[in-house]
Amino acid sequence: MRVLVQFRSSPAVHAATLRGEAxxxxxxxxAEPIPGLVIDPAYNPVQVPTPQTDEPxxxxxxxxxxxxxxxxLEEATYLVRxxxxxxxxxxRAAVAEATARPEVVGVYSDPVISTxxxxxxDPAVGNDQDVATQLGVKALADAGMDGYRVPVAIVDTxxxxxxxxxxxxxxxxxxxxxxxxAGVATRPGQHPVxxxxxxxxxxxxxxxxxxxxxxxxxxxxxxxxxxMSGLLSDAVLSYSRLLEIIQAIPASRRSxxxxxxxxxxxxxxxxxxxxxxxxxxxxxxxxNVIVASLESAGADILFAAGNCGxxxxxxxxxxxxxxxxxxxxxxxxxxxxxxxxxxxxRVGYSSQGPGRIDPDKPDLSAYTHFTGSGVxxxxxxxxxxxxxxxxxxxxxxxxxxxxxxxxxxxxxxxFKTAQDLGGTGFDHDFGWGVIDGTALTASLAGVKRSSRSxxxx
Amino acid sequence: xxxxxxxLRLAPEQASLAEVRDLLGLTPDEVDPAFGVVNISPAExxxxxxxxxxxxxxxxxxxxxxxxxxxxxxxPFGPPEEDQSSP
Numbered sequence: 288m289r290v291l292v293q294f295r296s297s298p299a300v301h302a303a304t305l306r307g308e309a310x311x312x313x314x315x316x317x318a319e320p321i322p323g324l325v326i327d328p329a330y331n332p333v334q335v336p337t338p339q340t341d342e343p344x345x346x347x348x349x350x351x352x353x354x355x356x357x358x359x360l361e362e363a364t365y366l367v368r369x370x371x372x373x374x375x376x377x378x379r380a381a382v383a384e385a386t387a388r389p390e391v392v393g394v395y396s397d398p399v400i401s402t403x404x405x406x407x408x409d410p411a412v413g414n415d416q417d418v419a420t421q422l423g424v425k426a427l428a429d430a431g432m433d434g435y436r437v438p439v440a441i442v443d444t445x446x447x448x449x450x451x452x453x454x455x456x457x458x459x460x461x462x463x464x465x466x467x468x469a470g471v472a473t474r475p476g477q478h479p480v481x482x483x484x485x486x487x488x489x490x491x492x493x494x495x496x497x498x499x500x501x502x503x504x505x506x507x508x509x510x511x512x513x514x515m516s517g518l519l520s521d522a523v524l525s526y527s528r529l530l531e532i533i534q535a536i537p538a539s540r541r542s543x544x545x546x547x548x549x550x551x552x553x554x555x556x557x558x559x560x561x562x563x564x565x566x567x568x569x570x571x572x573x574x575n576v577i578v579a580s581l582e583s584a585g586a587d588i589l590f591a592a593g594n595c596g597x598x599x600x601x602x603x604x605x606x607x608x609x610x611x612x613x614x615x616x617x618x619x620x621x622x623x624x625x626x627x628x629x630x631x632x633r634v635g636y637s638s639q640g641p642g643r644i645d646p647d648k649p650d651l652s653a654y655t656h657f658t659g660s661g662v663x664x665x666x667x668x669x670x671x672x673x674x675x676x677x678x679x680x681x682x683x684x685x686x687x688x689x690x691x692x693x694x695x696x697x698x699x700x701x702f703k704t705a706q707d708l709g710g711t712g713f714d715h716d717f718g719w720g721v722i723d724g725t726a727l728t729a730s731l732a733g734v735k736r737s738s739r740s741x742x743x744x
Numbered sequence: 745x746x747x748x749x750x751x752l753r754l755a756p757e758q759a760s761l762a763e764v765r766d767l768l769g770l771t772p773d774e775v776d777p778a779f780g781v782v783n784i785s786p787a788e789x790x791x792x793x794x795x796x797x798x799x800x801x802x803x804x805x806x807x808x809x810x811x812x813x814x815x816x817x818x819x820p821f822g823p824p825e826e827d828q829s830s831p
Contacts, residue, residue, distance in 0.1 A: 469778050482822075504818075505820055516818065518817055518818070519749075519814075519815050519818060520815045522818065524779065526784075549818050550819075551817075551818055551819075558814040563812075564813040565813075566814050569813070571751070573751050573792035573813055576785050577784040577785070580786065583787070591821040594821050603819075656823075667823030669821050669822065670821040670823060671822070671823070673821075
């Protein structure tokens with residue numbers, strides 16, 4: 288572990304520092320070498336200004352009232368950089384030995400820091416293998432959970448199966464249960480490679496054996512809109528089909544996981560504030576009603592939180608200071624997914640809560656902005672975080688259908704086992720934390736599995 | 745003309761385009777036939793249809809109508825626009 292050691296001056300060190308030379312040796316200051324502490328000779332000692340207060344007995348480290356700083360030799364202290372052992376016992380001994388020396392003021396951590404959060408245009412951080420490792424895919428797979436035969440609907444721009452196969456994925460596919468809006472010329476599973484194919488690839492990180500359903504909502508042929516967009520009425524039709532699909536599955540093995548990496552970038556796309564027919568904050572809107580219906584029928588529905596985070600929003604965002612997590616993305620019956628990179632930091636564009644319908648959004652975080660599908664330089668946006676989480680949910684559903692664990696119960700388990708980041712417990716940046724397949728698998732050990740979970744051939 | 749969604753509470757036997765048009769006095773070209781009558785909540789017998797905005801204003805107070813709702817556009821959430829060039 289890297290540390291900074293602050294020590295009191297000696298004439299030799301002070302003279303060397305003034306000449307801009309490397310510290311003669313730590314032995315010049317310390318009477319004897321300190322076991323376990325290794326000083327970095329390449330790091331020139333840095334004098335630390337000594338805070339002083341005029342108030343007798345007051346701590347100068349409260350910095351209030353204002354303090355002055357001394358650089359006088361007789362009061363000078365210096366920082367050097369070094370390491371102590373990683374082993375906790377050895378580390379404790381080395382630090383105790385160092386701080387017991389009269390010449391040492393203190394030993395402090397020297398954590399890795401970096402400049403800023405990942406923003407649009409930044410290079411990828413890690414790859415899909417890193418995501419699999421951090422997600423706990425091995426623990427899920429060791430427990431027999433890789434999504435075998437679990438239907439996962441990718442409600443998006445369409446899937447290209449040949450591309451997925453070229454990237455080493457081999458998902459099952461259900462053409463019969465796929466859907467596209469009227470007028471889409473390409474066939475399910477053969478749509479142009481794009482956003483939906485990225486989502487399908489990322490579901491495969493944790494659920495490579497899931498059965499994909501291609502709902503190409505965002506290939507809508509609506510005139511005058513952007514190349515990849517749809518209308519919410521198309522989403523109603525897609526969900527109506529999904530409702531039929533789940534109702535046709537026997538209750539004892541019912542499961543359907545629905546990935547939605549889409550939403551609105553601007554409140555102006557909706558009715559104005561105060562209109563009773565608004566979508567953004569209205570649970571009575573038909574799409575929000577059918578979302579609740581589908582969840583109550585046993586489907587797990589995941590929505591991306593959005594890419595309008597305060598630090599560096601996507602250039603399409605037009606929410607200003609108003610709440611960007613809106614509509615079904617903020618529905619209480621869905622899992623709203625924020626984005627972190629593989630260093631466990633929130634990506635700066637990940638939308639923050641509160642949500643417009645349910646204020647406690649986002650629900651949790653998953654990994655994004657990594658090299659993965661190859662569709663884009665990075666599988667990025669909360670668009671990628673959402674299918675990463677969808678894959679974990681689909682993996683679990685192989686053994687635990689909704690008759691055993693309702694969607695609400697599974698969400699509660701995901702919250703309980705998430706790796707907490709940010710403030711303690713829930714916060715509006717990360718939700719309950721980062722999804723953790725290892726902890727989730729451990730907690731599922733106490734849940735009775737379905738006696739009719741999917742037998743493999 | 746923009747179209748909006750209208751939520752209706754119907755008995756199952758009323759859930760057809762012909763029945764709904766009769767019930768609400770809508771002409772065939774005011775209702776989107778491809779959208780049809782979609783069951784959005786089987787438990788609550790709620791359905792939705794897609795109609796011209798002007799027609800929706802006319803039927804807003806009719807008995808089976810629960811509300812008139814927007815049909816906003818939606819888009820994929822990323823990667824952020826700056827990251828969408830080919831690798």
